[in-house]
Amino acid sequence: MRRAVFYVVLGLAAVAFLYPFLWMAATTFKSPAEVGGLSLIPDQPTLENYRLMWARAPFGRALINSLFVATTITVSVLVFGSAAAYALARLRFPGRGILNTVTVAVLLVPAQLTLIPTYTLIVELGWIDSYAALIAPYVFNAMAILILRQFFLQVPRSLMDSARLDGMGELRILFTVFWPLAKAPLATVGILTFMGAWNEVLWPLLVVRDEQLMTLPQLLTVFSLGGGAGPRQLAPKLAAAMVLVVPVVAAYTFLQRYFIESMASTGIKG
Amino acid sequence: MRAESRSGLLLSAPYTAFLLLFALFPIGFSVVLVLLKWDLVTPPSFAGLDNLQHLVADARFWQAIVNTFVFLAIHLPLQVIVALALAWSLNRPLLLRSFWRAAFFLPVVISGAAVTILWSALYATDVGLINGVLARLDLGPVPWLTDPAIAMPAIAVMATWKNVGFYVVIYLAGLQNVPQSCHEAIELEGATGWQSFRHVTLPLLKPQTLLVVTLSTINGFQLFIEPYVLTGGGPLRRTLSVVLYMYRNAFSYQKMGYAATLGLALALVIAVVLVLQRRVIGSAEES
Amino acid sequence: MANVAFKRVRKDFGTTTVVQDFDLHVADGELVVLVGGSGCGKSTILRMLAGLESVTSGTVHIGEREVTHLPPRERDVAMVFQDYALYPHFTARENISLGLRLRKVPKAEIDRRVRWAAEILELEPFLDRKPKQMSGGQRQRIAMGRAMVREPAVFLFDEPLSNLDAALRGQMRHEIARMQRRIGTTTLYVTHDQMEAMTLGDRLVVLDGGRILQVGRPIDVYRAPANRFVAGFIGTPPMNFLDGRLERDLDGLVFVSDALQIPLAAKRSLDTAVESREAVTLGVRPENLALADASGPVTLRGQLVLAEVLGATTHLHVDVGGRPLIAAVPSGPAPAPGAAVALSVDPRWLHVFAADGSSLLPDSRDP
Ligand SMILES: Nc1ncnc2c1ncn2[C@@H]1O[C@H](COP(=O)(O)OP(=O)(O)O)[C@@H](O)[C@H]1O
Ligand SMILES: [Mg+2]
Numbered sequence: 042m043r044r045a046v047f048y049v050v051l052g053l054a055a056v057a058f059l060y061p062f063l064w065m066a067a068t069t070f071k072s073p074a075e076v077g078g079l080s081l082i083p084d085q086p087t088l089e090n091y092r093l094m095w096a097r098a099p100f101g102r103a104l105i106n107s108l109f110v111a112t113t114i115t116v117s118v119l120v121f122g123s124a125a126a127y128a129l130a131r132l133r134f135p136g137r138g139i140l141n142t143v144t145v146a147v148l149l150v151p152a153q154l155t156l157i158p159t160y161t162l163i164v165e166l167g168w169i170d171s172y173a174a175l176i177a178p179y180v181f182n183a184m185a186i187l188i189l190r191q192f193f194l195q196v197p198r199s200l201m202d203s204a205r206l207d208g209m210g211e212l213r214i215l216f217t218v219f220w221p222l223a224k225a226p227l228a229t230v231g232i233l234t235f236m237g238a239w240n241e242v243l244w245p246l247l248v249v250r251d252e253q254l255m256t257l258p259q260l261l262t263v264f265s266l267g268g269g270a271g272p273r274q275l276a277p278k279l280a281a282a283m284v285l286v287v288p289v290v291a292a293y294t295f296l297q298r299y300f301i302e303s304m305a306s307t308g309i310k311g
Numbered sequence: 312m313r314a315e316s317r318s319g320l321l322l323s324a325p326y327t328a329f330l331l332l333f334a335l336f337p338i339g340f341s342v343v344l345v346l347l348k349w350d351l352v353t354p355p356s357f358a359g360l361d362n363l364q365h366l367v368a369d370a371r372f373w374q375a376i377v378n379t380f381v382f383l384a385i386h387l388p389l390q391v392i393v394a395l396a397l398a399w400s401l402n403r404p405l406l407l408r409s410f411w412r413a414a415f416f417l418p419v420v421i422s423g424a425a426v427t428i429l430w431s432a433l434y435a436t437d438v439g440l441i442n443g444v445l446a447r448l449d450l451g452p453v454p455w456l457t458d459p460a461i462a463m464p465a466i467a468v469m470a471t472w473k474n475v476g477f478y479v480v481i482y483l484a485g486l487q488n489v490p491q492s493c494h495e496a497i498e499l500e501g502a503t504g505w506q507s508f509r510h511v512t513l514p515l516l517k518p519q520t521l522l523v524v525t526l527s528t529i530n531g532f533q534l535f536i537e538p539y540v541l542t543g544g545g546p547l548r549r550t551l552s553v554v555l556y557m558y559r560n561a562f563s564y565q566k567m568g569y570a571a572t573l574g575l576a577l578a579l580v581i582a583v584v585l586v587l588q589r590r591v592i593g594s595a596e597e598s
Numbered sequence: 599m600a601n602v603a604f605k606r607v608r609k610d611f612g613t614t615t616v617v618q619d620f621d622l623h624v625a626d627g628e629l630v631v632l633v634g635g636s637g638c639g640k641s642t643i644l645r646m647l648a649g650l651e652s653v654t655s656g657t658v659h660i661g662e663r664e665v666t667h668l669p670p671r672e673r674d675v676a677m678v679f680q681d682y683a684l685y686p687h688f689t690a691r692e693n694i695s696l697g698l699r700l701r702k703v704p705k706a707e708i709d710r711r712v713r714w715a716a717e718i719l720e721l722e723p724f725l726d727r728k729p730k731q732m733s734g735g736q737r738q739r740i741a742m743g744r745a746m747v748r749e750p751a752v753f754l755f756d757e758p759l760s761n762l763d764a765a766l767r768g769q770m771r772h773e774i775a776r777m778q779r780r781i782g783t784t785t786l787y788v789t790h791d792q793m794e795a796m797t798l799g800d801r802l803v804v805l806d807g808g809r810i811l812q813v814g815r816p817i818d819v820y821r822a823p824a825n826r827f828v829a830g831f832i833g834t835p836p837m838n839f840l841d842g843r844l845e846r847d848l849d850g851l852v853f854v855s856d857a858l859q860i861p862l863a864a865k866r867s868l869d870t871a872v873e874s875r876e877a878v879t880l881g882v883r884p885e886n887l888a889l890a891d892a893s894g895p896v897t898l899r900g901q902l903v904l905a906e907v908l909g910a911t912t913h914l915h916v917d918v919g920g921r922p923l924i925a926a927v928p929s930g931p932a933p934a935p936g937a938a939v940a941l942s943v944d945p946r947w948l949h950v951f952a953a954d955g956s957s958l959l960p961d962s963r964d965p
């Protein structure tokens with residue numbers, strides 16, 4: 042009996058987290074008359090909201106922009122970031138100590154402090170309304186470098202030694218010896234980076250004004266600011282939000298363990 | 312030069328360049344900007360301490376700080392309590408255990424922009440889901456986002472909903488490290504389940520609580536998209552956040568010097584608050 | 599095939615010197631064992647030869663070439679590591695052949711060499727397994743195979759058997775010796791295990807604190823340790839040491855320690871080398887102590903503390919005036935613990951060390 046009550050309470054809690062998403066999904070298929078209702082099944086399902094949303098703003102283009110930006114950033118953080126992490130962990134070179142210290146120090150600086158100076162830098166570089174503005178400030182990530190460096194430090198020295206004796210250069214050692222061993226931290230860094238880039242909205246709002254270059258969350262934000270909150274506006278906005286949410290939910294459904302563990306293991310949120 | 316040094320320098324050179332351009336330069340330049348008046352169109356002019364003087368007298372800035380504290384006053388306790396309660400419920404043999412955890416975690420992975428738009432629909436006065444539920448219970452519609460007294464608490468509830476799953480996972484990890492023998496020892500002394508939780512579990516979860524409070528606080532000071540989309544900082548500026556105000560100064564008013572001053576001030580406030588929190592939570596341990 | 603030479607090699611890590619005055623010539627085809635305690639610089643020496651560690655000063659030579667500043671892949675050496683250092687995501691065959699593939703050796707030649715190594719090491723059944731699916735001994739063999747197929751000028755082994763259990767260690771030691779003799783490659787072998795060092799090497803190099811203490815054939819090092827450290831390090835159970843002084847009597851020199859007197863008869867070389875009354879340490883190996891029978895000369899009297907029967911040999915732990923000594927005697931009827939025992943010393947096998955540790959009997963072989 043107590044057990045049953047417990048499950049009911051837990052179920053209600055889960056409803057509080059899941060029902061809004063389901064309701065959002067249902068609402069996007071509803072006609073204006075139905076929009077306020079609690080039901081999850083539209084009486085007269087319609088794609089009108091999606092048609093409206095698609096016609097009013099370039100969401101297809103935004104989807105492509107977001108994919109391009111987030112993918113480029115993630116690949117860069119993984120490839121160039123692990124090269125830097127490898128050097129910081131396993132190669133002796135002048136300046137390594139300073140670079141390690143700065144990497145840790147940078148993590149302690151709040152993003153708000155550097156936001157405006159970085160924005161002025163982008164303006165001075167003439168990068169406003171360019172992919173460069175969206176990508177360049179994120180091609181490295183101090184946290185990613187620390188995570189990878191920490192892992193690379195644990196790879197036995199003898200493995201590196203035999204790779205060198207086998208005739209490998211540093212890049213080959215990194216990508217054919219270290220990477221296969223580092224699948225878990227690479228997955229963590231990859232998920233965190235992609236999620237961070239995919240969800241970022243403040244930075245694009247600052248540096249991109251051209252609708253054709255906007256990322257998905259940015260275009261969604263801009264789109265939802267126009268028009269009121271009446272039933273006619275609400276459903277298309279939610280339809281736009283669906284474009285942003287569905288890919289993430291799909292990935293999350295299959296990889297939820299990795300998502301949760303990546304985030305929890307590093308203490309960072311996306 | 313040794314081959315190893317050469318490779319090391321080569322592999323780390325792009326990162327070094329990145330740090331110089333996108334970390335060290337902005338940090339240094341933020342201090343310079345404080346002393347400038349600059350609209351990004353005409354050349355910058357030296358403004359001395361004008362920006363700082365303006366900041367001290369700026370009612371909107373102080374309103375934003377107060378708003379943030381209102382937000383934190385609701386968000387922090389709510390976050391800790393809900394996260395603890397959910398983690399505690401999940402920390403047992405359970406049917407579909409990973410399903411529950413995944414359900415609570417779902418909002419964490421969703422973009423803040425999408426969550427905010429979803430909640431704008433939940434909070435909508437006429438067609439919103441929450442008022443719809445209330446209407447079923449014969450309760451009148453609540454103007455969630457248009458009443459100055461309710462708007463910020465409403466945003467705090469939404470932020471809790473968005474993030475709590477993350478803290479559930481953190482608490483769950485902590486709970487799994489509490490040895491069963493601790494509970495058994497105190498229950499042999501005759502303690503109830505609640506007493507065991509209060510005197511054994513809670514103190515052992517202090518590191519997690521500190522992490523939850525720290526991250527939630529940083530989060531609170533970063534509030535931007537929620538007021539930007541839901542309220543535009545209103546009503547009566549009661550939901551204006553520092554980052555939103557900073558964004559407007561930079562983007563809408565073209566006041567780079569003042570926007571940077573706000574950023575610097577915010578960074579200092581965050582540092583001070585975090586240090587104080589650490590003191591308080593740390594001293595609670597001793598008493 | 600090549601000889602190897604270190605010339606006045608020194609290695610500093612920051613301000614600490616871990617190898618100094620290191621001079622060593624290894625002949626073509628020779629198996630030289632470097633032995634010493636943990637942290638004495640053995641691995642550093644191998645790594646400098648392999649090019650994995652830079653040399654602070656001095657030069658390193660392989661064959662006719664000076665290789666001091668060459669990168670590892672141009673030195674033509676192969677190394678076997680304590681933890682095997684196999685690539686975990688590759689099969690045994692891939693591990694063995696990787697070095698050849700990277701050097702663009704033709705496929706047929708690679709196959710030939712892998713088959714050759716697999717046959718010598720009896721590896722055929724495991725070639726398509728990954729390291730995780732193999733036992734320690736099998737992994738060890740894969741690591742050796744990887745070194746062999748390279749057909750390098752020099753083999754380096756860095757404590758290759760330390761991670762194996764005792765039985766397997768003995769067997770692998772035997773296999774390494776057999777393999778080395780069969781293919782005749784110059785080999786440097788590092789170990790901290792003096793037993794392994796004694797049984798394996800053509801020559802021993804005993805190290806301490808980054809310096810060479812003694813170089814020689816194992817039996818010569820055993821019989822004539824150059825100093826007290828080597829004497830104590832080589833041999834199990836270790837040599838017994840007694841502190842005392844030398845005095846001169848009618849027959850020659852006598853070692854005196856409190857009530858104890860041991861004549862060092864027939865030790866010509868000492869007579870001129872040593873002033874009497876000098877403070878010295880006397881060294882005697884356990885097997886050079888024997889239970890005295892009633893008739894023979896008795897030199898040491900003490901109390902039996904413990905008798906460990908190992909089989910053919912028994913180790914007697916004897917307390918001689920507060921000094922613990924170990925005697926290794928043929929097993930037989932032994933006195934009970936607590937009983938008084940009398941030990942005789944074979945004077946031909948005594949070692950005498952000066953206060954600075956150096957041996958005063960550079961040649962203690964049969965006079
Ligand atoms: N990369 C390094 N940096 C600083 N000290 C080192 C390094 N490698 C080895 N050492 C030091 O050099 C000494 C010799 O090390 P090593 O050659 O590994 O000893 P062994 O193999 O004989 O146990 C040790 O004291 C060790 O701490
Ligand atoms: Mg070593």
